Amino acid sequence: MKVYPIVAKRVLAPTLKLMEVEAPEVARKAEAGQFVIVRIAENGERIPLTIADFDRQRGTITIIFQEVGYTTQQLGNLEVNDHLLDFTGPLGLPSEVEHYGHVVCVGGGVGIAPIYPITRALKEAGNEVTAIIGARTKELLILEEEMRRVSHRLLVATDDGSYGHKGFVTDLIKQVLEEGKQVDRLWAIGPMIMMRNVAEVTRPYAVKTIVSLNPIMVDGTGMCGACRVAVGGETKFACVDGPEFDGHQVDWDLAMRRLAMYREEERRALAFHQSGGGCACR
Ligand code: NAD
Ligand code: FES
Secondary structure, eight states: OOOEEEEEEEEEETTEEEEEEEOHHHHHHOOTTOEEEEEOSTTOOOEEEEOOEEETTTTEEEEEEEOOSHHHHHHHHOOTTOEESEEEEEESOOOOOOOOSEEEEEEEGGGHHHHHHHHHHHHHTTOEEEEEEEESSGGGOOOHHHHHHTOSEEEEEETTSSSSEESOHHHHHHHHHHTOOOOOEEEEESOHHHHHHHHHHHGGGTOOEEEEOOOOOSSSSSSSOTTEEEETTEEEEHHHHOSEEETTTBOHHHHHHHHTTTHHHHHHHHHHHHTTOOOOOO
16 A cells, blocks of 8 residues: 655644655646645545645655644654655646736745745746735744745734734735735735735735635545635635635635534544544544
């Protein structure tokens, strides 16, 4: 049976981990904007994770994840030389990387990880790139140097003001839009509320705004319907029609309602395992 060894691991912040996984077939085909589905053990939950980086020569994929529930905590406990049972991908459509002119790439919190390869690809395509990254506090700000390298200008915000601008990434987007220089396209990845608010900020300026939706996913192949979203009045499946969509067309109320659907189950599963329970995933 094929397994996927972890070849590098870094703790970026107390609950934020980076892992480089050997998966040559995935690395050969991966493009910015795509994702993988990871499974640690038989009967285990399938975790969709946007690709944070890929190295075709070494045959590796980098994932960055936040330990938010039982399964992501289990993943975070794995070490170099441990193996993942499944590493399916690359899934989803790649980002539409073209020469647009001046583009703005926005990453909030863990969303900085998936915006990184997109920013790099847009710079390589000849765009002038302004990057904006934000986190709750300085300790949670990831990939600052990497983002600086793949952009022409980097702006930073922290909610508590411990580093850079005090406030949300949306403040810095407004600042860039008000400078008067044309923005030809904007990408934003982060928590859903952030992406929703980014889309509201750019709407009056008519700047095309691409967001990456991360609804609940099961099979990742368009069969189960778990990742259903509504975009421009049409039903779409984020796993095959996305994950990137026009933020001005997304039905955010529906997307946020569906994302919250399993929050209580997730909380109960985590509490069950923390209290010493066995595997309740069936
Ligand atoms: P967070 O709550 O720390 O927020 C990160 C940044 O987003 C903040 O610093 C702020 O600049 C901005 N932000 C937050 N709330 C905002 C608001 N109301 N208005 C404007 N801007 C706001 O984020 P986190 O804890 O790192 O993020 C976790 C979430 O991100 C999870 O829900 C995860 O699923 C999601 N995520 C999504 C993707 C994706 O592909 N869409 C990838 C990684 C993570
Ligand atoms: Fe099943 Fe998208 S995850 S249809």
